Amino acid sequence: MLDKIQLSLERTADELRNFLAKKLYTEEEVNEIIHKRKDFEYKISRENKKLTDYLRYLEFEIALEKETDMKRKHRHISSGLIEIKNTRRIISIFKSALKFKYDERLLIQFIDYLEEKECIEEMKEYFATICLLRFNDMDLWIFAGHKLFQCKEIDAGRLLLQKGLRINSTFEFYLEYFKIEFAHFQCLLNVSKEMGMEPCEFELEDGAILIILFREIYKLFKENTNFDIFLNMISEYSLVKEKFCEIIENN
Structure with missing residues (x-):
């Protein structure tokens, strides 16, 4: 478990170095970020983990991401590959949380996050997967299809809903x-x-x-x-x- 936690933290090293290099956060603040991430990673890795552990981790990471974005805009610093990697990390935490325990409110929060980040391909892929895993959940199929139509992904929305019709006719x-x-x-x-x-x-x-x-x-x-x-x-x-x-x- 400790190796897994260490590996997860090492993957954020470039992001943290970037924080210091761009003077977005002080060394003390970066150390605090490391400490909190280590604590969250431990909680979601233990056997008796809870959904609230994931929710608090997501709350922290999304708040940090928004704060960082505001600092970048204020200092006219453009985002790049490191920011994309961090978004992928947050997406990964969402997926792990939903895999651990499916929750409708968390699903909606995840989809809203994907839409905000314009990760539409990721959204399409996730809907295709989760709908088949929960194939008897008609409300999920309808929600997914409606959201894809809202995102102007009409063909993908139709394909998903028509597949749903064959299962929930x-x-x-x-x-x-x-x-x-x-x-x-x-x-x-x-x-x-x-x-x-x-x-x-x-x-x-x-x-x-x-x-x-x-x-x-x-x-x-x-x-x-x-x-x-x-x-x-x-x-x-x-x-x-x-x-x-x-x-x-x-x-």
């Missing part, structure tokens, strides 16, 4: 996926109109995907007692309602 999952696609579609239409364009809604690729999804929902769940709720959800959009009613009449 319930009316509720289809409905939540439809809501995500529908919101994205409406956003595209609004942007087009703001730009003075009037595209035929269902000639757009995203409109075609929406139609395919609606047909699938109708085919599988038209007898579902909650299907009327689904229809009422889209009834306020007249053109969309006409198109979907046409699909119903032809089936």
Whole structure:
């Protein structure tokens, strides 16, 4: 265990030397950082570790990172490879914590951190892994897909949600996926109109995907007692309602 702790601390040596060289922290402050990291590493390495040990470690590292960023900006010091390595360390601590004990609030904090640091590829990879590990957690699949859509990773979001549909092929999952696609579609239409364009809604690729999804929902769940709720959800959009009613009449 001590070797593991020592190795982890040695990996931060370049960062600490950089702190001193750039005069971001005094030698006394750097020694205090080393002391705290050693203590945190010991706590998350012991057999009777707790999730709170990880949370306090993350709280310390994220606060230190923010403080360092503020000092760099104040002194007009650009960031570089060392800062990237430190971000990777924090990501690693998040992953270790979630592997030790899955916690929804911690997951959201982790994803928010990845988004803030623009580590979108890391986010995509993590979602793909955690969703398969917790394949029966429908809320997780929906959260992941929705977040990817928010980050403009539409293809990745669709791929994830469609994979989720094959595992959780319930009316509720289809409905939540439809809501995500529908919101994205409406956003595209609004942007087009703001730009003075009037595209035929269902000639757009995203409109075609929406139609395919609606047909699938109708085919599988038209007898579902909650299907009327689904229809009422889209009834306020007249053109969309006409198109979907046409699909119903032809089936």
